[in-house]
Amino acid sequence: MQIPAPFDYERASDVANALALLERHGPESRIIAGGHSLLPMMKLRLARPEWLIDINDLAELEFIRREGDQLRVGALTRHTALLESTDVAGLFPIIRDAEQVIADPVVRNRGTIGGSLCQADPAEDLSTVCDVLRAQAVIRGPDGERIVAMSDFHRGPYETAVAQNELLYEIRFTIRPRSGSAYEKVERRVGDWAIVAAGAAVGLSEDGTVEEAAIGLTAVGLDGTVPEAEAVLRGQQPHEDLFVEAARIAAAACHPVDDQRGPVDYKRHLADELTRRVLRRACARAAGAQEG
Amino acid sequence: MQISMTVNGDEVTREIEPRVLLVHFIRENLGLTGTHWGCDTSNCGTCVVLMDGQPVKSCTVLAAMADGHDIRTVEGLAAGGTLDPVQQGFMEEHGLQCGFCTPGMMLTARALLDRNPHPDDTEIRQAISGQICRCTGYATIVRSVQWAAAHPPGWDTETGAGTDDGGAGGAVAEEVTA
Numbered sequence: 001m002q003i004p005a006p007f008d009y010e011r012a013s014d015v016a017n018a019l020a021l022l023e024r025h026g027p028e029s030r031i032i033a034g035g036h037s038l039l040p041m042m043k044l045r046l047a048r049p050e051w052l053i054d055i056n057d058l059a060e061l062e063f064i065r066r067e068g069d070q071l072r073v074g075a076l077t078r079h080t081a082l083l084e085s086t087d088v089a090g091l092f093p094i095i096r097d098a099e100q101v102i103a104d105p106v107v108r109n110r111g112t113i114g115g116s117l118c119q120a121d122p123a124e125d126l127s128t129v130c131d132v133l134r135a136q137a138v139i140r141g142p143d144g145e146r147i148v149a150m151s152d153f154h155r156g157p158y159e160t161a162v163a164q165n166e167l168l169y170e171i172r173f174t175i176r177p178r179s180g181s182a183y184e185k186v187e188r189r190v191g192d193w194a195i196v197a198a199g200a201a202v203g204l205s206e207d208g209t210v211e212e213a214a215i216g217l218t219a220v221g222l223d224g225t226v227p228e229a230e231a232v233l234r235g236q237q238p239h240e241d242l243f244v245e246a247a248r249i250a251a252a253a254c255h256p257v258d259d260q261r262g263p264v265d266y267k268r269h270l271a272d273e274l275t276r277r278v279l280r281r282a283c284a285r286a287a288g289a290q291e292g
Numbered sequence: 293m294q295i296s297m298t299v300n301g302d303e304v305t306r307e308i309e310p311r312v313l314l315v316h317f318i319r320e321n322l323g324l325t326g327t328h329w330g331c332d333t334s335n336c337g338t339c340v341v342l343m344d345g346q347p348v349k350s351c352t353v354l355a356a357m358a359d360g361h362d363i364r365t366v367e368g369l370a371a372g373g374t375l376d377p378v379q380q381g382f383m384e385e386h387g388l389q390c391g392f393c394t395p396g397m398m399l400t401a402r403a404l405l406d407r408n409p410h411p412d413d414t415e416i417r418q419a420i421s422g423q424i425c426r427c428t429g430y431a432t433i434v435r436s437v438q439w440a441a442a443h444p445p446g447w448d449t450e451t452g453a454g455t456d457d458g459g460a461g462g463a464v465a466e467e468v469t470a
Contacts, residue, residue, distance in 0.1 A: 002332040009293065009310035009356045032357075036334060039313075039352050043332065052310070054357055104422025106347045106400065107334055190421060191335075 004042035011054045015140060015167060018055050022165045023142060025051040031167060032056075033076055034110035036103070037119035061114070061169065064088060069175045075114025075168040080105070082113060092133060092173055093285055094181030094199055094278075098125040101183075104191040114168045122157045123193040123219040129183060131225050132201045132214035135173050141166035151224050176212070178204040180285030182278040185218065186270050188261060194219040195261045198250070198274035200282040202233065208287065209237050215246060215279070217271050221255035228253065229275070238283035247275035295359040299324070300368030310356050314348075315339040317355035318365060326366040326395050337423030340396035341365050347400045349422070366395035369402060377440040378402050387436030389427035396423050401437045410441055 010025075012018035022029055029051035032038055041047035055061065061076035064085050071091055073082070082088055083099040102108060102116075102125055116126045117137070130137075130150045137148045139162055153161045162168050185197030196219055203212035213233040215226045229249040233242050256267035296305040299322060306321050318327045318341065327350060330338040334352040341350045342364040369376040378401045381387060388394040397420055404411055404419040411419070416437045417430070425433060 003313065003316075004311045006309065006311055009354070011356075011359075032354075035354065035357065036349075036352050039354070040333060052354075054354075056357060103334075104337075105419055106337060106340055106349055106422040107352075109346045110348055110353065 002043035004039065005045060005048050007042075007048075007050055007052055009052050009054065011057060013057065015058060015060060015169065018053055018058065018167055019140065019142060019165065021051075021053045022167070025053070027164050029053055029164075031118070033112045033115040034078065035115075036107050036111040037115055037121065037124075041119075055167070063170075066175075071173045071175060073113055073171045073173070075112065075117075075170060077113050079103075079108035079111045079113070079116075083108065091175055092181055094129050094133065094183045094201060094282070095126075097181075097183035098129045098185075098197075098199070101125065101185045101187070101191075101197075107191075113171060117153070117171070118160055118162055118168055120154060120156075120158050120160050121193075122221070125183070125185065125194065125197060125218055127154060128197065128199045128216040128218040130171060130173075132199045132216040133173050133181065134201075134214060135171050137161070137171055138169045139166050140169045145169070147172075154223065156223075176203045178206070178286055179212075180204075180282045180287070182281035182285065184274050184277050184281075186274065193261075196220055196256070196267050196270035196274060198271065198278045200275065200278040202238070202279070202282045202286050204238075204283075204286045210234055210283070213246075213279075215250050215275060217250060217254050217275070219256075219261075220267055220271055221257065222253065226250045226253050233279070238279075238287070240280075243276045243279040243283075246279060247272045250275045293356060295356055297358050297360060298362045300364055308355055310354065312355045314341070314350035314353040314355045314358050314363075317358075318350060318363070321355075324365050324367050328392055328395055330392070335422075335424070336393070337400070337420075338393050338396045340399050340423065342399050342403055345403060345406065347396075347403045364399070366398060369398060376402060377443045377445060378405070378437065380443065381436040381439035382433075385435040385439050386432045387429065388433075389429050393423055393425045393427075397425070397433055401440060404437070405441055405444075409444060411437070413438070 030049040032052045032054050061074040063074040065072045089096045116124050135150045137153045139146050148161045181201035183199040185194045199216045201214045205211045210233040213230040215229045229246040232246040251268050251272035254271050256264050258264050315329050318324050328338040330336040332351050334349040339350040340347045344362050378398045416434045
């Protein structure tokens with residue numbers, strides 16, 4: 001029977017209260033939201049907080065809101081809500097692609113975007129998604145609010161820019177015209193962690209050339225996106241030869257390890273193939289040839 | 293710590309350790325052993341209960357997190373001595389063999405039908421995709437849920453009123469109860 005080690009539990013009533021509780025209970029206190037990443041770690045004693053601060057009552061953190069040229073997503077937004085949002089599907093199809101392959105519908109009822117990002121599992125899908133969308137994380141702490149680019153948010157496996165006495169408040173995605181994005185993952189069985197996954201986002205100029213491109217890979221030890229691969233596309237008309245070249249560079253840039261999910265060669269092959277696929281899809285979506 | 297919640301319509305209050313998982317609270321503190329406890333890792337889905345109407349894996353929810361919420365377990369499916377159509381469907385269509393996954397399957401099915409009274413087979417398969425039947429009886433589980441969709445609550449088992457046609461089931465049920 002897997003039971004977490006003893007801890008104390010307190011429920012936060014709002015964001016200010018959650019921050020006050022983190023301050024009061026100190027370094028061994030942690031925020032719990034959906035719990036579908038943290039509780040399994042606690043059962044295995046890979047995490048052993050002395051205090052859990054439950055933020056599930058914080059309705060103020062559960063929103064998907066369009067503001068100006070941004071889509072703002074509250075940290076407590078459940079995977080199911082992201083999957084069912086028409087705004088998300090229309091503006092950022094990559095989020096929908098990824099949400100469809102995160103665990104299963106029942107887990108998605110509980111798990112949150114903030115929990116996934118803050119747990120920062122190296123095989124976690126939304127980190128790559130937020131990377132390629134060049135999202136911003138809004139973090140609240142005792143000294144107020146700060147905004148961190150996704151590239152600065154990740155600090156390594158299970159490590160983020162969110163300090164112990166801080167709370168991830170929202171994720172901001174910039175809405176760009178003529179943009180498209182896609183995510184594709186290969187896993188051992190439905191709902192499992194990725195063996196490898198790839199994400200891409202592109203923005204086209206009015207004449208159809210690639211203005212902005214971002215390529216990210218999941219579960220292959222890549223820190224952030226792959227600028228050298230993105231440079232291949234920028235300023236060019238989308239073309240299969242460019243997708244192939246960018247994918248080759250991305251696959252060479254990653255650092256897969258040999259583990260129970262597969263050998264290095266296989267993972268590199270997947271990184272290459274999946275990058276081609278997401279680039280094709282992202283460009284097609286950007287061109288409006290294919291609806292998300 | 294003390295927690296209170298509604299379980300199958302009844303208010304319950306218990307003193308627990310914060311680390312108690314909802315599945316163990318339901319089985320051991322409340323004695324409702326219909327909720328099964330399987331993989332412990334939120335993979336198998338036999339521990340699924342409804343929390344405020346939504347299926348959740350109770351091995352990965354703290355009992356403390358359910359404080360103040362509405363929980364429905366398999367024991368709460370039948371009402372007034374009448375089986376829920378989902379339960380009846382599992383009987384009619386042989387939706388269970390060993391029965392281990394059944395409570396979770398039925399609760400997910402109930403939640404699905406509450407949202408979407410006439411799901412197609414793909415929607416049913418998606419809804420139960422976080423749950424494992426190691427007897428591999430998925431085809432009959434899907435048929436059982438379809439049976440329930442065709443015989444919504446109010447369908448009269450005594451007179452046999454109602455049809456097996458999913459589209460007409462709701463209308464017939466309305467006539468019967470009117």
